[in-house]
Amino acid sequence: MNIILDGMGGDNAPDAIVEGACLAAASMPEGSGITLVGKEKVLRDSLSKLKYHGDRISVVNADEIITNDDSPVKAIRRKKESSIVKGIEMVKSGEGDAFVSAGSTGALLAGGLLILGKIPGVDRPSLATIYPVIGGEPSIILDAGANAECRAVNLREFGIMGSIYMEKVMKRKDPTVGLVNIGTEEHKGTTTTKEAYKLLKESNINFIGNIESRELQNSVCDVIVTDGFTGNALIKLTEGIGMMVLREMKKRFTADIKSKMGAVLLKDQLLALKKEFNYSEYGGAPILGVKGVVLKSHGSSDAMAISQTILKAIPFVENRVVETIGKAVADMAVQDSENAGEI
């Protein structure tokens, strides 16, 4: 297996990316490797600095960089020599099995759509991200912002794709799927959520019904389904509150000598608590529904986060998530036309 890694994406590129590649290379199964794509000299310098002398990491040159300021679709169309375009092209051609990047989410989505294309039968590919649960098992939430406006059939697709990812990559058995809504009763919510409830209930996944966002921190389900507008708002709010809690604790626990002494005694617990707010260890965010494996690592990823994302790509490829999604949506289409025929 060969994982293509964007050497130029993210706030800490290229050094953290290259270091992440070295970390991952050390624990990847035999016969597999990593291809770094980006400015060759820069990447080779970084490898030398890290004193990497193995043969599992290769470098492919790409002179251009797509930034967060670029218009994603334009950038994919015009910056043919960018690390993102070249990297995704390598997945398409079969030179690579998966593409991992901490670069522009929009460009990765556009690249997935324009270069790899949608899996036949999928209407809206989706960005799925890990939803961190303090003191509990993380869930996955989709859509995380790729599709601000969604129809009920899109929400069903998200449920199916998320369920397959959680089973095949995150190793959850018979993953539970919940629909974000403003009440738990079936009749609650918008026209779209009401229809989505029905479709999800009829589909071949472990749908547990509506969930209120109050419950998200209780590991209430493995797959959290919602439209990209709400999903994005929930993820960003969780990040915002996490930062605020840490900031406020720091302020209060250093307010005076007595508090500082207390904080010293609680040091281990405070560090553990802080770590729970940091979910980089769970690996990246998959783009589900495109014909190939693309994983986005957080823009502020450090080497450990990059390494975890690379390692998540392995079961993603090995357990044939893309093919499984293709089969599931095809089955769903058959079921839909059977249902339509019954009317």
Place this chain on the structure above:
Amino acid sequence: MNIILDGMGGDNAPDAIVEGACLAAASMPEGSGITLVGKEKVLRDSLSKLKYHGDRISVVNADEIITNDDSPVKAIRRKKESSIVKGIEMVKSGEGDAFVSAGSTGALLAGGLLILGKIPGVDRPSLATIYPVIGGEPSIILDAGANAECRAVNLREFGIMGSIYMEKVMKRKDPTVGLVNIGTEEHKGTTTTKEAYKLLKESNINFIGNIESRELQNSVCDVIVTDGFTGNALIKLTEGIGMMVLREMKKRFTADIKSKMGAVLLKDQLLALKKEFNYSEYGGAPILGVKGVVLKSHGSSDAMAISQTILKAIPFVENRVVETIGKAVADMAVQDSENAGEI
């Protein structure tokens, strides 16, 4: 001024409600009073238990109770002897100036709409709630769940009504208004948020543009505008994370002897932190856009929360929020027709 108080609503009724009335009565301006509505015997017993001997609290009998299990619209239509229907009727008839309840939000909204009616020109009355900011000034967020599906004009209305409430009741000068979106740029979001951005920008309020939910904890604006689906999800997530953080801290800080000693030294800081997660002191949630003053107190309100909500009703009435909203939406309608005429 006479505040009508629902004696039967909320998890802690009637005792916490009656105690809240006593607390508020002690700090209300001269010549004002509170009328408790509910089962007369129960309320009088509660007043006796509290040894209340003042003349500011009166009791009006209402034999029925609307619960959270009742269908709101049906309950308002059929339970004519309920404390909510009788209380809102008293505001309509002028016997009372405001109605305060910790009962069913749905029934209060339905009661406001069916009994008081909408302010002419208002399309969608809205439930606005305090959005708690840890270590900072609270904002108000609307819609909090009354309108799951909104058009752009509704979001503009929310901005106008929220702005007036924050100025007249919460005493913010020239309150800032932000629109929840998945990015700060004008072109981001759904068709509805893009159109709402334009309308809010043209309107006569202090609109600061799109805000991401990550910023909500940074007191980024006084009035947070969003549709009822997103608003409800954001509020409930904030509550859920708050509870989870407190639970996790408790678990960690009692894990062993050393941690317990640390927690003892940090006791004051921990209590202060816990208090910041509790926003009952800011008073209730107004229903804006109906022809009368209705304030909802949290279902789990204690006496202090009830008292704070009652006291919030005073500037709500005195500063003529209802009339000001009426004037603002009428002005907006004039501006709209002028704009339409220009085309």
